[in-house]
Amino acid sequence: MSQTVRFYQTATFTVGNRLLDPARRTVQASAERANAITSGHRACQGCGEALGARYVLDAAMRATGGDLVAVNATGCLEVFTTPSPQTAWQLPWLHSLFGNAAAVATGVAAALRVQGKRTRVIAQGGDGGTTDIGFGCLSGMFERNDDVLYVCYDNEGYMNTGVQRSSATPPAARTATTPVIGPEGGNVFGTGKSLPLIAMAHRLPYVATATVADLHDLEAKVTRAMTVHGARYLHVLVPCPLGWGHPTDETIQMSRLAIECGVFPVFEAVNGEVERATPIRRRQPIEAYLRPQKRFAHLFAGDAVDPRVARLQALADDNIRRFGIGGPP
Amino acid sequence: MNKPFAITLDRGSSRLNHTGSWRTLRPVYVDHLPPCNATCPAGENIQRWLFHAETGDYRAAWEAILADNPLPATMGRACYHTCETACNRARIDEAVGIHAVERFLGDLAIRERWPAPPPAPATGKRVLVVGAGPSGLSAAYHLARLGHAVTLRDAMPQAGGMMRYGIPRYRLPREIVDAEIQRIADLGVTFELGARVDDIAEAMRGFDACFAAVGAHLAKRIDIPAPDASRILDAIGVLRKLEQGGDAPLVGRRVVVYGGGNTALDLARTARRMGAADAVIVYRRTQAQMPAHDDELREALEEGVTMRWLSTVKQLGEGEITIEKMRLGDDGKPVPTGEFETIAGDTLVLALGQSVDLDALRAVPDVRLTADGSVEVGPDLMTGHPGLFCGGDMVPAERTITVAVGHGKKAARHIDAWLRDRRVEPAAKHAPATFERLNPWYYSEAERVHQPQLALARRQGTFEEVHGGLDEQTALFEARRCLSCGNCFECDNCFGVCPDNAVVKLGPDQGFRIDLDFCKGCGLCAKECPCGAIEMTPEQV
Numbered sequence: 001m002s003q004t005v006r007f008y009q010t011a012t013f014t015v016g017n018r019l020l021d022p023a024r025r026t027v028q029a030s031a032e033r034a035n036a037i038t039s040g041h042r043a044c045q046g047c048g049e050a051l052g053a054r055y056v057l058d059a060a061m062r063a064t065g066g067d068l069v070a071v072n073a074t075g076c077l078e079v080f081t082t083p084s085p086q087t088a089w090q091l092p093w094l095h096s097l098f099g100n101a102a103a104v105a106t107g108v109a110a111a112l113r114v115q116g117k118r119t120r121v122i123a124q125g126g127d128g129g130t131t132d133i134g135f136g137c138l139s140g141m142f143e144r145n146d147d148v149l150y151v152c153y154d155n156e157g158y159m160n161t162g163v164q165r166s167s168a169t170p171p172a173a174r175t176a177t178t179p180v181i182g183p184e185g186g187n188v189f190g191t192g193k194s195l196p197l198i199a200m201a202h203r204l205p206y207v208a209t210a211t212v213a214d215l216h217d218l219e220a221k222v223t224r225a226m227t228v229h230g231a232r233y234l235h236v237l238v239p240c241p242l243g244w245g246h247p248t249d250e251t252i253q254m255s256r257l258a259i260e261c262g263v264f265p266v267f268e269a270v271n272g273e274v275e276r277a278t279p280i281r282r283r284q285p286i287e288a289y290l291r292p293q294k295r296f297a298h299l300f301a302g303d304a305v306d307p308r309v310a311r312l313q314a315l316a317d318d319n320i321r322r323f324g325i326g327g328p329p
Numbered sequence: 330m331n332k333p334f335a336i337t338l339d340r341g342s343s344r345l346n347h348t349g350s351w352r353t354l355r356p357v358y359v360d361h362l363p364p365c366n367a368t369c370p371a372g373e374n375i376q377r378w379l380f381h382a383e384t385g386d387y388r389a390a391w392e393a394i395l396a397d398n399p400l401p402a403t404m405g406r407a408c409y410h411t412c413e414t415a416c417n418r419a420r421i422d423e424a425v426g427i428h429a430v431e432r433f434l435g436d437l438a439i440r441e442r443w444p445a446p447p448p449a450p451a452t453g454k455r456v457l458v459v460g461a462g463p464s465g466l467s468a469a470y471h472l473a474r475l476g477h478a479v480t481l482r483d484a485m486p487q488a489g490g491m492m493r494y495g496i497p498r499y500r501l502p503r504e505i506v507d508a509e510i511q512r513i514a515d516l517g518v519t520f521e522l523g524a525r526v527d528d529i530a531e532a533m534r535g536f537d538a539c540f541a542a543v544g545a546h547l548a549k550r551i552d553i554p555a556p557d558a559s560r561i562l563d564a565i566g567v568l569r570k571l572e573q574g575g576d577a578p579l580v581g582r583r584v585v586v587y588g589g590g591n592t593a594l595d596l597a598r599t600a601r602r603m604g605a606a607d608a609v610i611v612y613r614r615t616q617a618q619m620p621a622h623d624d625e626l627r628e629a630l631e632e633g634v635t636m637r638w639l640s641t642v643k644q645l646g647e648g649e650i651t652i653e654k655m656r657l658g659d660d661g662k663p664v665p666t667g668e669f670e671t672i673a674g675d676t677l678v679l680a681l682g683q684s685v686d687l688d689a690l691r692a693v694p695d696v697r698l699t700a701d702g703s704v705e706v707g708p709d710l711m712t713g714h715p716g717l718f719c720g721g722d723m724v725p726a727e728r729t730i731t732v733a734v735g736h737g738k739k740a741a742r743h744i745d746a747w748l749r750d751r752r753v754e755p756a757a758k759h760a761p762a763t764f765e766r767l768n769p770w771y772y773s774e775a776e777r778v779h780q781p782q783l784a785l786a787r788r789q790g791t792f793e794e795v796h797g798g799l800d801e802q803t804a805l806f807e808a809r810r811c812l813s814c815g816n817c818f819e820c821d822n823c824f825g826v827c828p829d830n831a832v833v834k835l836g837p838d839q840g841f842r843i844d845l846d847f848c849k850g851c852g853l854c855a856k857e858c859p860c861g862a863i864e865m866t867p868e869q870v
Binding site for chain 1: 336338339340341342343344345346347348351383384770771772773809818819820821822824825826828829830831834836837844846847849850851852853855856857859865
């Protein structure tokens, strides 16, 4: 009847835990974290990307002992952190253009190697700069296996320019360029792409997805990625209160629901093969995820629920089947 | 002002940009009242002592209990733990086994011989406590800790009241009671046992105040025709005699107990242990209406006690007892059906409740009684007679040892204030920490661990304790199941989830502070706080 104490009250889920050895707590629980993006930045209230980028970079800073440089594509992340002449970045940071972050990072990595330095390189951008505008450069970086960790902060649209559709925008979502007009308003079904799967098709040494809802998982993946050399890809889902139309305090809850309903599978892949996918802890219907978001409000505006909800559910179910992450329904 | 075109700001960090001005809602750290604490009749700060126990600091946890309750090992056994009924964790899996952890801490303190914290400097005031049951012991303990000289008098040869002469040993071993009473004696309380107080007014002379808690030990009786009146016993008398030893009361082979309270169950279970082949409880209402606790009933049934619901006892015959069946009337009250039945029975034991022995109060002026024969007291537990306070079973309240301990503490506080010519200003109650305020996602799956139980065969023949204690690892596990409802437990969530780095970590036990220069008021910290210890409040504009 004796019980082994194998967890700590709130265990693996909270940011820190006073009962745990500090070495086993998250980077974010430490008052000494790098705060790669410091206070005073101009991200909207409850910004998922500000949070996701700090999580990733702080973990990478710890993993590399602070010997890190970041190359940034144009996007929200840049606009809200670096309005000249002020900056929120607290690490060496480079900007070039919207489409060429991967190529610039390749160059930075090559230059550092030539100089005999061991400094690690991260390239980062939003889904627009990654899946659309910078895709060519990124694929090149992948196939050459350049020594760069590329991080995509996916908020499923072009948010700072006024919420336009990207190739990461989900079906049925309302954006400025997929307005709710006619019976099937919003983004159309059958479009878009999965960049993590495309990255895997390049047989990269490491590809992973993560969200801001599971900090422990995200930090572990960044840390692991920094132990590997060559081209690596990390895709982080970062909900956007502005573009998604959810309350500012539900950013983390939205990421959590995205995982729990199967819309966003969380996994790691090595050399093009899925190594581990995180099982769903408490499975939720897609409706729980869609309803709080105003970009999907038209699906629930009529007397009956729009049949496209069932189609979105089918897409989520398909993810669950593919990755084998089905929890109890 | 030599700035490039279209640049108006100085070069520098974004920290020059105070985004706090965006805010319309402000996060505020709050302490809300956890349901366990809210319902504890002894006023224990359960959430707080579990917080200490979680780190393995059992001494600090035990001392936190002792601030309110001097009898943790006893209470961890005999309390009906309303805290667990109220526990928010029940909405996730099962309530935290609070009583089992309390018992673990209490037993550990006895084993380690931890003394009670030292009393305050002597005040020179003398207080008489009449009745050494849970209420009197609690009052004596708290008064002694406040620096008063306490004399505790009781009619019985040993202290403990119903903890010794009412609650059977298999629920509450006497060495536990003895050890916890000894700790109170070690504080300097003078025990005068076997010293019945016949007139409190007289006894109070020479004392500055008095707390009376003589309990309710007069068994209520009803007239039932019987060929031999000696075959009708009262439950509390049987339990008392059993404890006093000497002539063990012969309850007979087939015992019928009349009543539906915990005492009826105690007696029936005791009868089984004393060798009764049958122990039948006759109760005139239904199981749902029974005042006894469900756990007690379940354990009694396990031990072979049988129940006759909706029945009253009509008369005793030779080796048999006639009962009348009842049915529930429209008002939910039992109504006789005129249908009779005889059941086998040598002895009838009445467990119909107890009333207060008010003899000692008769000569005290200005003491008023209630209609049901208990003593009327004010919110400060003082009777109409200045300086005389009453508590426990003799005042109108639920009659449990936890309520009694709570009365003792409350009375001690008011007596102390009265002696110093002050008033007790009760602290404002915090808002309740409801389940809806929690974010239960963050709590890991952790099924409750239940205490081991004695094998059934030994529960029917011996008075060995039925429930075992938790070992250290299990107690720690169980303590860590606490959700810390409404009170920060330093999980760092707010510090981690703020997109603006606007939460400042102040260090262990210091909690956190919001940096209002940068907090934009998004509310993520409040939403992701597992225990609901952050509240968003509108900014005053």
